[in-house]
Amino acid sequence: MRRDTIVLLGVNHKTTPLAVREKLALSSGYEEPLRALQDLKEVREYYLLSTCNRVEILFTCQNVELAKARVLERLFTSAVSAEDLNQHIYQHVNDDAVGHLFQVAASLDSMIVGETQILGQLKEAYRHAAKKRCTGFILNKLLHKSFSVAKRVRSETRIGASAVSISYAAVELARKIFGGLDGKKVLLVGAGEMAELAAEHLVGQGVTEVVVANRTLQRAVDLARCYNGRAVALEELLDQLQQVDILISSTGSPDLILRKEDVRPVMRERRNRPLFFIDIAVPRDLDPAINDLDNIYLYDIDDLHNVVEMNRSERDKEAIKAKRIIAEEQLKFGKWLANMESTPTIIQLRAGVEKLVRAEVEKTMGRLNNMEEMDRQGLEKMIAAITGKMVYHPLSYLxxxxHCISLHDRIKTVRDLYQLDSSDNDQGPA
Structure with missing residues (x-):
């Protein structure tokens, strides 16, 4: 009678470096890995999520450790060593798995807290799993619940309203200057954490293209791939300036990478179309004198700090509200799971009692099918009413x-009293 256990395994930007996340990412899409899990007898239902910042597997099973080993073996052992996998993988079970999923959906676990992109990624991953019928009764309920939790957090808090990181503030500033980022092209100079944070939010704001320039081209390629962008060498910087609208620079260079005299001819080629520079590097990447050129707007990290500090306390307050909502919804889902454990007993009890009542009625009145329709309907209502009255008290008990009697013990009591596990219970409960 024990219900399946809900298990969530994963890695994310908090637990695992990008170099390892890249190897675990489902780069070929969901089709192949979902198919790879189809014949695992240890797993009942399953769902996969893969983004640039996380890879997670949600599944139900009876034996947690055995199912975990089989899932990881099937999906990842060819990509990373067992040592790396065990070092970085996190595991949540049942209530903790539910809470983690709700936090991910509500973007409390995102690199940029409050961003909206993750919910779309969750829904897209669910569509793939549902289409292949990998999810079932429990995970369908859980995933749909995670979507509604995210919606509730978004509508009842202002979790996404305030920029609380330098990269986030930079993108918000760009959005305000241009009145929106739809159709804009962005050049990220540098491929470190700051650039990764900026790219995460830029994509959510609707930019048309993300170009990544970095001294190490492979690093630029890796970051650009996450956002369907393209990579260029740092030596191509001036050529790229002719095409983009926004440049966000965050390299570790000890010297300026762009000077006023470098940019002046670029503006002639652009026919003085506005160009927005954000320098979030320390020391600075961009010559402050660039700001003297017409139709160029340059902001550095000091310009962004004030915005961040004002917004940080407001975001913290909203995060507290969001966590309270998640705790409420987690509790509700836990009760649904507990009630589901008693469902087989309820169905069996009701069916057994109805069978007994029906047998006694037919013994006295004859076969119901041989009666007039009106009489038959009247007796059907009577059977249903008697059944409802007979099962009312045991169902209320379940x-x-x-506080003193667990649901498991209550289920056992009812099953024992009504002999639901008896081999001779085909005549219904005693």
Whole structure:
């Protein structure tokens, strides 16, 4: 009678470096890895999520450790060593798995807290799993619940309203200057954490293209791939300036990488179309004198710090509200799971009692099918009413919380009293 365990395994930007996340990412899409899990007898239902910042597997099973080993072996052992996998993988079970999923959906676990992109990624991953019928009764309910939790957090808090990182503030500033980022092209100079944070938010704001320039081209390629962008060498910087609208620079260079005299001819080629520079590097990447050129707007990290500090306390307050909402919804889902554990007993009890009542009625009145329609309907209502009255008290006992008696013990009591596990119970409960 024990219900399946809900298990969530994963890696994310908090636990695992990008070099390892890249190897675990489902770069070929969901089709192949979903198919790879189809014949695992240890797993009942399953769902996969893969983004640039996380890879997570959600599944139900009876034996957690065995199912975990089989899932990881099937999906990842060819990509990373067992040592790396065990070092970085996190595991959540049942209530903790539910809470983690709700936090991910509500973007409390995102690199940029409050961003909206993750919910779309969750829904897209669910569509793939549902299409292949990998999810079932429990995970369908859980995933749909995670979507509604995210919606509730978004509508009841202002979790996404305030920029709380330098990269986030930079993108918000760009959005305000241009009145929106739809159709804009962005050049990220540098491929470190700051650039990764900026790219995460830029994509969510609707930019048309992300170009990444970095001294190490492979690093630029890796970051650009995450956002369907393209990579260029740092030596191509001036050529790229002719095409983009926004440049965000965050390299570790000890010297300026762009000077006023470098940019002046670029503006002639652009026919003085506005160009927005954000320098979030320390020391600075961009010559402050660039700001003297017409139709160029240059902001550095000091310009962004004030915005961030004002917004940080407001975001913290909203995060507290969001966590309270998630805790409420987690509790509700936990009760649904607990009630589901008693469902087989409820169905069996009701069916057994109805069978007994029907047998006694037919013994006295004859076969119901041989009666007039009106009489037959009247007797059907009577059978349903008698059944409802007979099962009312045991069902109330199962459904009402008792501080001293666990649900498992209450289920066992009802099954023992009504002999639901008896081999000779085909005549219904005694």
């Amino acid at each position: 459904k009402t919380e008792h």
